Amino acid sequence: MAKTILxxxxxxxxxxxxxxxxxxxxxxxxxxxxxxxxxxVFLGLxxxxxxxxxxxxxxxxGADFASAKFLGxxxxxxxxxxxxxxxxxxxxxxEKWFTVSITALLASLAxxxxxxxxxxxxxxxxxxxxxxxxxxxxxxxxxxxxxxxxVKLLAPRYxxxxxxxxxxxxxxx
Amino acid sequence: MQDFFRRHSLFLSCGxxxxxxxxxxSASVSNRKFAASGSSVLSWILSPVDALYKGILSSVKGxxxxxxxxxxxxxxxxxxANRLKALEAQNSQFIELSSENARLRSLLNYREELKTxxxxxxxxxxxxxxxxxSVTLDRGSNDGVVEGQAVIDGNALxxxxxxVSSSSAKVLLxxxxxxxxxxxxxxSRAQGIVVGNLTEALRLKYLLREQSVKVGDRIIASGLDQIxxxxxxxxxxxxxxxxxxxxxxxxxxxxxxxxSRLENVLxxxxxxxx
Numbered sequence: 001m002a003k004t005i006l007x008x009x010x011x012x013x014x015x016x017x018x019x020x021x022x023x024x025x026x027x028x029x030x031x032x033x034x035x036x037x038x039x040x041v042f043l044g045l046x047x048x049x050x051x052x053x054x055x056x057x058x059x060x061x062g063a064d065f066a067s068a069k070f071l072g073x074x075x076x077x078x079x080x081x082x083x084x085x086x087x088x089x090x091x092x093x094x095e096k097w098f099t100v101s102i103t104a105l106l107a108s109l110a111x112x113x114x115x116x117x118x119x120x121x122x123x124x125x126x127x128x129x130x131x132x133x134x135x136x137x138x139x140x141x142x143x144x145x146x147x148x149x150x151v152k153l154l155a156p157r158y159x160x161x162x163x164x165x166x167x168x169x170x171x172x173x
Numbered sequence: 174m175q176d177f178f179r180r181h182s183l184f185l186s187c188g189x190x191x192x193x194x195x196x197x198x199s200a201s202v203s204n205r206k207f208a209a210s211g212s213s214v215l216s217w218i219l220s221p222v223d224a225l226y227k228g229i230l231s232s233v234k235g236x237x238x239x240x241x242x243x244x245x246x247x248x249x250x251x252x253x254a255n256r257l258k259a260l261e262a263q264n265s266q267f268i269e270l271s272s273e274n275a276r277l278r279s280l281l282n283y284r285e286e287l288k289t290x291x292x293x294x295x296x297x298x299x300x301x302x303x304x305x306x307s308v309t310l311d312r313g314s315n316d317g318v319v320e321g322q323a324v325i326d327g328n329a330l331x332x333x334x335x336x337v338s339s340s341s342a343k344v345l346l347x348x349x350x351x352x353x354x355x356x357x358x359x360x361s362r363a364q365g366i367v368v369g370n371l372t373e374a375l376r377l378k379y380l381l382r383e384q385s386v387k388v389g390d391r392i393i394a395s396g397l398d399q400i401x402x403x404x405x406x407x408x409x410x411x412x413x414x415x416x417x418x419x420x421x422x423x424x425x426x427x428x429x430x431x432x433s434r435l436e437n438v439l440x441x442x443x444x445x446x447x
Contacts, residue, residue: 013218013219015301016215016219016301017219017222017223017226017298019301019302020219020298020299020300020301020309021222021223021226021297021298021299022226024298024299024433025226025230031303032301032303034302034303048183049183050182050183050186052183053183053186053187053190054186054190056190057190057193060194061197062215063301063302064197064208065208065214065215066215066219066300066301066302067208067300067301067302067304067305068208068209068307068335068336068343068345069208069305069307069335069345069349069351070198070201070202070208071197071198071200071201072194072195072196072197072199073194073198073304074302074304075190075193075197076190076191076194076195076198079187079190079191079194080187080191082187083184083187086183086184112304115302115304116304118194118195118198119304119350122198122199122202123202123350123351124350124368125350125370131371131372132371135303139303
């Protein structure tokens with residue numbers, strides 16, 4: 001369990017660093033792929049339990065902390081992304097790169113729309129702006145493009161850490 | 174009943190977490206310190222990584238310009254080309270240094286002009302989300318930075334400090350949708366409030382229809398909010414939409430600073446009165 005948490009913590013820090021520092025220093029004013037939503041998608045594919053939902057919530061909350069603006073929009077968005085992934089994964093086979101990509105696209109759209117609706121409900125943000133929708137769309141497409149790669153990178157490490165946890169609990173039993 | 178909860182435990186927990194997120198959102202809207210407190214911990218973790226990356230990036234850039242760029246050039250012609258490229262690289266470094274020098278000089282001049290204290294800082298990272306416009310600076314509470322201080326670039330406003338850790342600080346940019354500055358139109362002295370809306374343009378709100386404003390007018394900070402220095406440039410009026418039924422004018426302002434290309438900024442440590 002501790003190894004899995006550490007894996008996700010490192011993945012989260014890498015995600016924030018890549019999105020917040022690396023991409024902006026190379027290409028300023030770029031809409032970047034949401035690497036944190038890919039982590040939520042990964043949890044939705046591999047950890048379809050209430051703990052997976054808590055993990056997605058914590059990832060989103062971390063992104064909220066990174067913004068230092070409000071707590072909640074990213075967290076709710078991340079949980080929605082997780083839930084939509086679980087919903088898709090329960091109905092379709094979603095392990096191939098193409099289906100992972102489509103799942104990530106839907107999850108990212110769901111997350112962004114949730115975030116926008118929350119911001120509109122709680123702040124004075126105007127909802128109907130063409131730029132918002134283009135941002136959501138570009139970000140979701142980029143996220144979908146990167147998702148299979150990130151899932152492929154995380155999968156063996158996650159498997160190793162979770163099987164280590166399973167072995168440890170068996171040993172304890 | 175118990176069976177229902179067991180069968181739908183996953184989606185019920187998702188629902189609970191979403192509801193909890195809304196409670197957190199509601200709490201953080203009413204108390205902004207709530208979100209800022211956790212941010213400083215994350216900044217504390219991330220600032221060494223960011224600083225390390227910036228260091229590596231600048232040294233790699235230097236090596237590229239000085240050595241790798243010249244590898245593969247042949248014989249005499251190659252040597253001359255080498256020399257030319259070395260000079261070009263040196264020249265680009267000079268240009269870079271001179272532009273940095275000019276930027277820093279303008280910040281220092283502005284600090285002297287304002288007769289106030291300021292801290293020079295470098296932008297190390299941006300907000301990872303597209304729904305928040307903020308940047309992280311490499312100066313924190315150890316350098317005297319506190320929440321609420323104004324941040325400028327040249328003589329133009331950038332934003333204000335919203336959270337501080339020991340070695341870094343987060344700046345809410347003017348373009349963020351929760352940012353607002355009490356401002357005046359420089360030519361007509363008409364007063365309004367400039368707000369961000371997560372796009373590249375700002376909006377000047379609450380400017381009455383009878384008040385004079387035209388495209389190209391400079392919008393400056395009024396200083397009434399006791400945060401932003403009076404007279405600091407916010408932007409230039411870029412568009413005025415006429416709404417015959419509205420009480421106020423719909424004015425779009427182009428910020429004077431390109432928020433996506435911020436490098437060095439000045440944190441105003443005391444609100445200045447010109």
